[in-house]
Amino acid sequence: MLTPLFLSFIFFLLLFPLTSSLPQSSRICIKSGPLKSNPPELPTSDHNRAYDRDDNDIDDNINIKIIQTCRGGHATDIINSGKLKGGDIEHNSILVQSRLTFLFFYISIGSLFPYLPVYYHSLNLPGSWIGYLGSVNPITTFLISPLWGAYSDRHGNHKKILLLTFSSSVVTRLMMLLSVNPVYLAANVFVTAALNAPVKPLLDNSVMAMLRDKGSYGKMRLYGQLGFGLGSSIVGILIAKSSLGYRLPFLIHGLVSIPTFFILKNFKVPSLPSSPSSVEGRNPEGPKFKEGLTLLTKNVDALVFFFLVFAVGVSSGCIENFAYVRMREVGGTGKDMGISRFVSASAGVPMFWFSGRLTRNLGVQKVLIGTLASYAVRFTIYSRMKVPLGGLPAEFLRGATFALFWSTATIYTHKISPKGMSATLLTFMNAMYGGLGQSIGAIIGGKVQERVGTVRLFRYGATFDAAFVIVSATYFAVRSLTKSKDTPKVMKIEESDED
Template sequence: MYIMWFVNFFVSASITMIVPFLSLYIESLDSSYSNEFVQRWSGYVFGVTFLTAFLISPIWGRIGDRHGYKKILLINGIGIATSILLMGLVQTVYQLFALRLFMGLVTGFISTSMALISAQTEKATAGKTLGTMQMSNVAGGLFGPLMGGLMADSVGFIYTFFLTAAVIYVSAIVIIFGVKEQPIRSKEAKRVSYSRKDVIVHIFKQPLLVVTMLLTFITQVGNFSIQPLLALYIHDLHGPVNLAFYAGLAFSATGLGNLLFTRKWGDLGDRIGHDKVLLALLILSSILFIPQAMADSYVMLVIFRFLYGMALGGIIPCTTAYIRIKAPASMQGEVLGYNVSFRFLGNVVGPVIGGIVASHYGIPAVFYVTAVIFLFGALFLWGVRSHSKAKERSV
């Protein structure tokens, strides 16, 4: 697991390294590109990866269930590295768009690694173990943009792409020699082979499993609804001085809170139940968005972004652990793939909702709308959970 922790960290960091300068790179490709063109295509280039990943993640999960997760990790790792390498050689934004689209097709690395660890983990400790793995993803996402910005300033855009690709190639080599996948030995895994229809039917037969995936979607909508607007909001609170630095600090505050508490929430879920922890964290997240909308200073905003990150840190490992418990071993990869698809869909829908709300009612309204979305998720989980328990008692 420790090898996968470090590999996940470097892959997560490498993928997010290019985010801070993506629009600047597009602008540098052709001096004739207008500001409107750059802004529009920055959105297209950013979003297409998540859109294709949303469609393809369950397929990678299904292939991993049948043929082994390690092979899929290698295919995805080499595919991501190659696409990033070629991004440093593009001449037009359309070529960059095509490579980002291809990257979405092979971007199942993180979800496959979680499925691999999940399949090798006892159910009783799934939350703690997956929480530990989630720490690597969060840490990579936290330090990736900072590393990417420093590298772009030091060696330029092109060599940043090359170095990023090299890191992921090395990660793939480490997987080849350092990761051993143990075959699933459960009787159920040997006895049953599930079709795609069987997997979907299994998901819909368990309402809490469906709700868990919807909560993954809601979480990402909440995260990404405000992210593209946060720098503008900080500009209103703090002014234009060192805006990029202070915006990055606010992003990092959320990531730091997430990093510090994700394993603790997973451990608590193992002891008292992941659905209970999820319910509490959704309500807490909803509450913590309200003071962000009412912030009258930059410091106040950062404090509540950090507290929100603490609550957010338990949602993803608890949803993943719940799937680990409820899904049979031989279909876990595909079920986790569907869960990741909902996550990527939230990455696409969130900025759209945030942009629409902000354009009509202002940026603070986005925080209020997101708070309502999280509260709706909590009420939905509570209702389905209560119904399921009542049904179990009546049997």
């Protein structure tokens, strides 16, 4: 019953009124029909040139063409002409492509990733080994991902790297089924993680580069949340009915990855300039990474931001590797896990949609502190869970807070990136969260779980996060009081920064 409703909801969102994706000038024509006498005064092409100076995805004369078309009478002329190269029609096509890409990519990983710790548990591996295997992927991502990002920024071949790493990582991931030896599993996870490290940040960076309004990233990323929930919920239901058990997610992951590859292949990944001078020609030396990193190290807000992202990653590494192990301990099945993921994905959709506005109103620091506080609550819920579906409130909280956290972190990282280093900084952000943070969380969680059990592990996690929230909130409060009136607000994303 839940799956058909979920599919219908996704179909509706994919066909969401296209006028919401057009700039205000085009929407006026569509809503008003023939214009009376004077068309609305629109921003000049110079404004657009400044507006998209980093993306290079909007024709400088688009607003003039829109005015001329509106003066001609009907909005249908805009659609029928199909000649607004680099303008509204093309941008709207980019939005649809972004939605489909996020949807199918996250269906593919949602069909497998949530069930990997449970698969290890089904092989009767001890908690320490589950933690070790759970840490290999993030620690490899931490070490390799920035290198991939720097290489991509230097040479500008983002799409080739995206396709190569995605397809090869799927193949090596499926090879995990060839043996149940823990050493083989660890080696396989390492190779797969090294290949997969740049996929997510390159995809995020490509979408961000093509969006006019950077704050609308969450409205694109919500399709990833939907895809992850769809993939994990369907697989959870099928596991309960299949004799393949927890080998089934691997099969479905491989099948879904085939159409995902072709969607990625058709996705218009921009040839991002490797440096500010690339307008005149590609700079063979690429971006000045040392200078850019030096500027970042002097930015206290940026350093604190990445540290808090790391702290969130530690909590995530612990809870994501053992939440469903805990569910299995109280009698949970694949169906229960699928329902849990459905609830999580459903909660994340509206948060991704409104994430841009919430980030502007709250500020990055409050989002990060709120995320850590939510982990404390989730740890507490899981530790007191007596029945499999008793963790649904924690799953709801997971979806809502992750959506806001990830959208905020991506927008802020893109905002503070030096010229030509956006992919590098996004891979670094991914590395701090999904690399160093999650690996440490998985290792610590595995050792503690093996010694004291899952319940006490989650109690310790709740205590740690609660204490960290108090310390972080105190730090930001003191820092805000000591800053002068002329100093910008700490980690505040203003509306103009997102354009």
